[in-house]
Amino acid sequence: xxxxxxxxxxxxxxxxxxxxxxxxxxxxxxxxxxxxxxxxxxxxxxxxxxxxxxxxxxxxxxxxxxxxxxxxxxxxxxxxxxxxxxxxxxxxxxxxxxxxxxxxxxxxxxxxxxxxxxxxxxxxxxxxxxxxxxxxxxxxxxxxxxxxxxxxxxxxxxxxxxxxxxxxxxxxxxxxxxxxxxxxxxxxxxxxxxxxxxxxxxxxxxxxxxxxxxxxxx
Amino acid sequence: xxxxxxxxxxxxxxxxxxxxxxxxxxxxxxxxxxxxxxxxxxxxxxxxxxxxxxxxxxxxxxxxxxxxxxxxxxxxxxxxxxxxxxxxxxxxxxxxxxxxxxxxxxxxxxxxxxxxxxxxxxxxxxxxxxxxxxxxxxxxxxxxxxxxxxxxxxxxxxxxxxxxxxxxxxxxxxxxxxxxxxxxxxxxxxxxxxxxxxxxxxxxxxxxxxxxxxxxxx
Amino acid sequence: xxxxxxxxxxxxxxxxxxxxxxxxxxxxxxxxxxxxxxxxxxxxxxxxxxxxxxxxxxxxxxxxxxxxxxxxxxxxxxxxxxxxxxxxxxxxxxxxxxxxxxxxxxxxxxxxxxxxxxxxxxxxxxxxxxxxxxxxxxxxxxxxxxxxxxxxxxxxxxxxxxxxxxxxxxxxxxxxxxxxxxxxxxxxxxxxxxxxxxxxxxxxxxxxxxxxxxxxxx
Numbered sequence: 005x006x007x008x009x010x011x012x013x014x015x016x017x018x019x020x021x022x023x024x025x026x027x028x029x030x031x032x033x034x035x036x037x038x039x040x041x042x043x044x045x046x047x048x049x050x051x052x053x054x055x056x057x058x059x060x061x062x063x064x065x066x067x068x069x070x071x072x073x074x075x076x077x078x079x080x081x082x083x084x085x086x087x088x089x090x091x092x093x094x095x096x097x098x099x100x101x102x103x104x105x106x107x108x109x110x111x112x113x114x115x116x117x118x119x120x121x122x123x124x125x126x127x128x129x130x131x132x133x134x135x136x137x138x139x140x141x142x143x144x145x146x147x148x149x150x151x152x153x154x155x156x157x158x159x160x161x162x163x164x165x166x167x168x169x170x171x172x173x174x175x176x177x178x179x180x181x182x183x184x185x186x187x188x189x190x191x192x193x194x195x196x197x198x199x200x201x202x203x204x205x206x207x208x209x210x211x212x213x214x215x216x217x218x219x220x221x222x
Numbered sequence: 223x224x225x226x227x228x229x230x231x232x233x234x235x236x237x238x239x240x241x242x243x244x245x246x247x248x249x250x251x252x253x254x255x256x257x258x259x260x261x262x263x264x265x266x267x268x269x270x271x272x273x274x275x276x277x278x279x280x281x282x283x284x285x286x287x288x289x290x291x292x293x294x295x296x297x298x299x300x301x302x303x304x305x306x307x308x309x310x311x312x313x314x315x316x317x318x319x320x321x322x323x324x325x326x327x328x329x330x331x332x333x334x335x336x337x338x339x340x341x342x343x344x345x346x347x348x349x350x351x352x353x354x355x356x357x358x359x360x361x362x363x364x365x366x367x368x369x370x371x372x373x374x375x376x377x378x379x380x381x382x383x384x385x386x387x388x389x390x391x392x393x394x395x396x397x398x399x400x401x402x403x404x405x406x407x408x409x410x411x412x413x414x415x416x417x418x419x420x421x422x423x424x425x426x427x428x429x430x431x432x433x434x435x436x437x438x439x440x
Numbered sequence: 441x442x443x444x445x446x447x448x449x450x451x452x453x454x455x456x457x458x459x460x461x462x463x464x465x466x467x468x469x470x471x472x473x474x475x476x477x478x479x480x481x482x483x484x485x486x487x488x489x490x491x492x493x494x495x496x497x498x499x500x501x502x503x504x505x506x507x508x509x510x511x512x513x514x515x516x517x518x519x520x521x522x523x524x525x526x527x528x529x530x531x532x533x534x535x536x537x538x539x540x541x542x543x544x545x546x547x548x549x550x551x552x553x554x555x556x557x558x559x560x561x562x563x564x565x566x567x568x569x570x571x572x573x574x575x576x577x578x579x580x581x582x583x584x585x586x587x588x589x590x591x592x593x594x595x596x597x598x599x600x601x602x603x604x605x606x607x608x609x610x611x612x613x614x615x616x617x618x619x620x621x622x623x624x625x626x627x628x629x630x631x632x633x634x635x636x637x638x639x640x641x642x643x644x645x646x647x648x649x650x651x652x653x654x655x656x657x658x
Contacts, residue, residue: 030371037422040371054277059490061499063279120305126353126504140581145358145368152579153466153476160475203471248589255640258589258594273496281497286562363576363586 010180011112014187015066016076018108023049023074023080025101026142031088033146038085044142045081046074052137054129056113060120099198102139102151106162106222107190110135111183113174114166124170132159132165135190157197157204165190228398229330231404232270233284234294236326240356241267243299249306256303262291262360263299267323269415270355274331274348278338317416320357320369324380325408328353329401332384333391344390345395349384350377353408375415375422383408446616447548450623451489451502453514454544457517459485461537462578467524467586467632469582480578481517482510483539488573492549492566496556535634538575538587542598543626546571548620550602551609560606567602571626593633593640601626 026048030041050067057065067073112133119126136152142148151158169186244266248259268285285291301310331352335345354370363367369376387404462484466477488504503509517623549570553563572588572595579586587594605622
């Protein structure tokens with residue numbers, strides 16, 4: 005496949021994974037109807053890309069100029085809505101989908117940043133922003149603490165996946181296999197972190213603390 | 223009136239309604255002083271338009287290049303602050319104002335999107351984003367679950383109002399009466415949904431659920 | 441120093457103060473690891489500037505095109521992470537750092553807005569948005585009510601500092617001393633407000649209220 009086709013396919017796959025994830029997460033919260041489910045599916049799926057494109061100045065964002073993104077997001081949301089009873093009881097499914105979206109968007113976000121002329125460091129960071137952006141918006145709207153703040157290795161695999169892609173790009177190694185490989189690396193690290201509850205080092209808690217605790221995910 | 227004047231009048235009316243709504247909502251929360259009230263009034267009133275303009279690339283947003291928006295938002299906020307005791311005890315007033323802002327912004331947002339060359343589908347969605355954007359920011363800042371996620375028919379009337387306007391536009395039926403009619407349709411549906419507690423279908427809850435419930439508005 | 445150097449130095453100093461503040465605030469919340477601390481430090485430090493630049497259309501934002509911002513933000517976050525036990529027990533330190541970032545960004549934000557051709561009123565408001573933006577994102581992500589809504593004089597000193605700078609600019613009095621003076625004024629007012637618990641007038645609470653209270657900071 006041509007590189008831009010690979011990029012599009014990976015981007016749409018990430019959109020689909022995040023749409024399913026956003027819809028299933030919404031359905032675990034009470035009093036959310038089909039419109040709320042579709043809304044949250046769409047925001048999770050395209051929120052990261054909108055952040056990326058607004059920061060790059062590539063407006064209107066791709067999701068608004070290219071209908072395929074919204075169609076994929078809506079399909080994912082509807083599918084989750086109707087198959088939700090089958091899928092939602094399995095929390096690992098939600099985490100797998102989130103890891104998939106994270107990995108795919110880290111790579112496509114970094115690649116789009118490079119295409120728009122950003123330097124390598126900036127491209128890595130923007131890749132990670134693309135990857136964690138949609139899920140962070142999802143969590144803020146559902147009043148959860150965003151994964152990126154408390155969930156062990158969440159931003160780190162995204163940064164690594166983006167870094168591998170950018171490094172390869174700098175060495176003139178480009179194309180589909182590199183992108184897929186970088187996404188697979190991010191995905192594998194994220195799954196290992198979930199499986200073995202890997203965490204980055206935590207600060208020692210100061211003794212006196214009058215700020216309310218931030219509860220974890222479960 | 224000329225079309226652009228109609229658009230401006232509707233846009234300012236929506237700004238005023240949302241400013242009153244944002245201020246009254248803020249005043250029902252404790253420990254919010256006049257600055258907080260004005261801040262929340264302004265964010266509710268112009269947040270949707272800023273989102274719309276940033277996505278369109280029409281920056282600086284109209285609210286920053288055209289002082290009338292900020293003046294109207296501040297006036298609404300101050301008015302609510304000083305008349306709050308009269309208005310705030312009546313929850314329906316807050317809902318009416320919110321429905322008015324929703325309807326007006328759905329129409330003006332879609333119209334501005336068309337003017338900037340977006341396709342019909344994208345214009346409908348951006349109209350709805352404009353309509354629900356300010357209220358969503360308001361709810362996030364006040365730590366409420368956004369109406370758009372749980373409140374029955376909230377996004378749906380905005381999408382319908384925007385769709386009517388865009389359809390008429392495609393059929394070359396333009397001008398003030400169409401815009402006012404589309405906004406009135408959205409307003410009527412929203413009020414019916416509030417009056418009869420209409421909701422879109424909800425997902426069946428999965429059996430096991432360890433995510434905290436999202437409480438409704440009361 | 442040349443004016444643009446003064447602006448850069450003030451901007452980086454504000455970035456550093458907000459990075460320390462964001463990291464220390466994050467560390468007072470439970471279950472936040474080093475990645476979460478660095479993430480929140482960075483968002484607090486550069487969030488306001490990103491909002492400013494996106495609204496101005498100056499994209500990619502300075503923090504993405506100029507590495508010094510991210511380096512300063514990361515340094516502040518790491519420093520706070522390792523010295524946190526020494527610093528974090530002293531709540532006044534966090535408030536001082538927040539006041540410093542607020543003051544510096546109010547001035548640099550207004551100045552950048554003037555350079556991009558915004559009118560004086562708009563520049564004052566955008567200065568205040570730059571000043572309160574990063575802290576507001578910090579509070580939303582940590583699920584706290586943003587300071588700008590409940591914390592007495594928080595937006596007011598930022599507006600005053602920006603106004604002094606814009607007024608001097610209109611009178612053709614420019615350069616480093618004016619910027620430093622305007623920031624110092626904002627800083628002094630903010631500290632007085634904290635010390636004497638100054639607040640702007642609050643609305644009388646309406647009698648019946650079924651919205652949950654918004655708790656204060658402690």
